[in-house]
Amino acid sequence: MATQQSICANWSANSTGCKKFGNYTCKGCYLVVYCGSDCQKSHWASHKIDCKSSLGNETWRPQWNLENRNPPFLFEMRNLVPSFHGNKSLWGNIPAIDVLQLGSNEGGDYEKRLNLLFAASGDLRNVVKTIAQMPGSYNKPMDVVINDSDFDVVARNAIILLIALVADNIDEAADCMIHVWYSALIRKSDLDMLQQKVLPLVESICEKIKDKNSSSLLGKTWRFGQRSLRLVLPKASWDRLLAFLNIPKGLTAEQASRVRMAITLDESKKDNLDLHLIFQTPSRRIAKHRFRQDGLLLPFGASRHEFQEPNPTLFQVPDVWPMPDCADPLQGWSLKDVEDTPSGPATADIYGKLFNHIRSMLRAFLLRLSDMQVSFRLFCEKFSLLPMHLECGSFNRIEVSNMADNLHAGMHTTAYRMGPLLQAPHVNPHATLITLFREAIRETMTMQDRIMDMYTYRPETKLIREYFSYIGAYAAGYNPDAAPLSDPKAIKWTYAQANVANYDPIFDRFMNNFRFSQVEQLFGVTMKRKNTVIEKWPFKMKLQYGQPGALEELIQLTDEVVLAKERYVEWRRF
Incomplete structure (x- = not known):
């Protein structure tokens, strides 16, 4: 898949900057691209703030080390892994997986309907990757059930999928999906997509059900040719969904940025930030700090002047940023795949690589949707109650994230609830329940x-x-x-x-x-001796x-x- 070529970094807020493609990079940081030496010289006064940042020094040390003190996380966190209890998890924090691996299981020439269940989905990364990587030879109908108990997660998933289904242009849809998914501020064109194409779909439902009881469970199916999306929510949640499509009254881009940076650059959490930075190369430290500052998932040198609208799917309350300080889009995708993604001459631009990687994945997802008969069903239900809405013995794959951990449902409850939903071996010997143990x-x-x-x-x-x-x-x-x-x-x-x-x-x-x-x-489910979808230890050393x-x-x-x-x-x- 083609990678979007980067525009010269010599841009300005009033759109008078260079519009040419960049073919050269800054040799000091390898984070930005220029069309030539004239633009690089012109941009130096601005770029040197980043390029000469102390974070870019090989000798950089974390603040706790400079002050010769023990950082609090040594006593507060187990195994040095930051804890984010009490915060929204709107981005994945473990790399996306393809839950089908159809070619090496049922086979690319599989002739039956595919039914997938993401029972504790989190964001859409596993859904996107699974559909994007399906063999082109598969042409049968597919049913995808996506559930999460957090309404914020379900609302955002529904909105992002609706963008995919209503947009006319694949490239415009991919860019809009990226920014609604990951960027704190979005473009007017993104907001127009939300308010002109998605909002009317929700408003019409809210108008029809306005006299229903607030606890009534109501479903709506939208059809787009061969594709459909069904969303099942209590009446009160349908009303809440409208708020995810409208910016809170009076909230400006400047205010939204201040609210976010109060969390992401909180001085009381600086040791946690430095913990992440000690493993980074100098240029990557600069890039990570930039994302903490502006919250825009873009190549490092890309123009920011269009991003003037607070992302309403993230800012539900004017003075609240919903995620923890260390939330990072990089956590949801394979770092190796991201690093292997071209970013032109700006070889150190890790967020530019991430942008290109996700964009390529979304384009493949959208192209696959365009020639398939796919139905999405979204629920906002407790894990233990979800089976009441689903048909026993119907799913080729069930992915439950880490619900089998003892901190959540545990393995016995997971098997009891999810096992009966899995297809029996005589129907499909490759049908698999995928459990992740993080703790x-x-x-x-x-x-x-x-x-x-x-x-x-x-x-x-x-x-x-x-x-x-x-x-x-x-x-x-x-x-x-x-x-x-x-x-x-x-x-x-x-x-x-x-x-x-x-x-x-x-x-x-x-x-x-x-x-x-x-x-x-x-519970009638047995552990597979050999994993056929995802490796047992996918993040361990492969080489000796x-x-x-x-x-x-x-x-x-x-x-x-x-x-x-x-x-x-x-x-x-x-």
């Missing part, structure tokens, strides 16, 4: 496990030594074992250790502790010490948040 290793690891992991010699230990040489940890006689926990290099060592550790014995203990063997006897690229893989994995402990388990009807 199992953290819950089960003992202090003895941690000590053994630190001091047991394995071939990977040599790889960690290479990593430490890469980050300069052995310079001047540095001893990681003697370093204080607050030392950035010691924190990097902890992350690197986690990425090469063997968690299989610990997960086996977790399964034994919570009697996974009973699931088959009690001594193999070409192993160090580079470890450097990439030891970026931001340790995901190596995330375990997928697949189940089938028994």
Whole structure:
């Protein structure tokens, strides 16, 4: 899929800047592109603020280290993974997956209807990726059920899907979907799409049901040729949905930006931000800070002057930004796939790469929708009550996010609720229930496990030594074992250790502790010996010490948040 070519970064707010494509980059940061040296010189007065930022220095250190103190997260957070309890999760925080992998399961020539259930969907990233990557040979009807218990999530998912279904132009739809999904401010053209094409659809329903009881459960199906979207909500929620299409009265772009930055650049959370930045290259630190500042998912040098409207799907209350300070669109997509996406000469522009990656994914999604018979059904229901609305034995795939974690429904409840909805083996031997365990290793690891992991010699230990040489940890006689926990290099060592550790014995203990063997006897679903949709440990090291690229893989994995402990388990009807 083609990547959108970047416009020269020498733009101005009054639209008098250069409109040519950029073919050269700033050699100081590799974040912006220019059409030539004249524009680069003209833009330097503006660009040097970013290019010469202290974040771009190789010697940059976090504030807690400069002040020789222990950051609060060492005591507040388990395993150095930031906690966002009590905040909205409107963007995915684990990379998107294709829940079908049709070619390697049912086969690209599958001749039956496909039914997919995203039972605790979060945002649309898994839906988009699954449909975008479907083989072109599949031409049968598809039913996609998307549910989340958070109304804000469901409202945004419905709006983004309606944009996909009502827009006339694929490129315009993709760009509008990106910004409604991820940008704090949107363009007038995006707001026009919401208010001229989506809002009337919702208003007509609200008018028809205005005399219904506020607790009445009401559904509406919109049809667009071969495609349809059905939304089932209580009457009161239909009324709330209108607010997601209108900017709060009196809220300006400047006010919205101040409200957001009060969260994303909160000085009391600076240590959490610096924790993320210690793993980044200098240019990526600058890029991340830019996103914290303006909240626009765009290439670094792209013009911002059109983004003058607060995103109404994010700003429901004039003085509230709904997400945590560390929420980042990068968390919802494969970092490797993003880094492999071209961004022209601006090779360090990670958000430019992310923009191009998501845009390509959305274009593929929209193109696939254009030639398929697809019906979407959206619910805002509790996980345990969702089966009441669905037909038993009807789904090829059921994806439940991390609802099987003990912090949520747990595996036994998940199997009890979701198992009967899965197609039986005689109907489809490839039908799969996909469960993600994010907390199992953290819950089960003992202090003895941690000590053994630190001091047991394995071939990977040599790889960690290479990593430490890469980050300069052995310079001047540095001893990681003697370093204080607050030392950035010691924190990097902890992350690197986690990425090469063997968690299989610990997960086996977790399964034994919570009697996974009973699931088959009690609920009629059995664990698949070999995963066929998503790897068991998709974020662990693939290469071994001594193999070409192993160090580079470890450097990439030891970026931001340790995901190596995330375990997928697949189940089938028994």
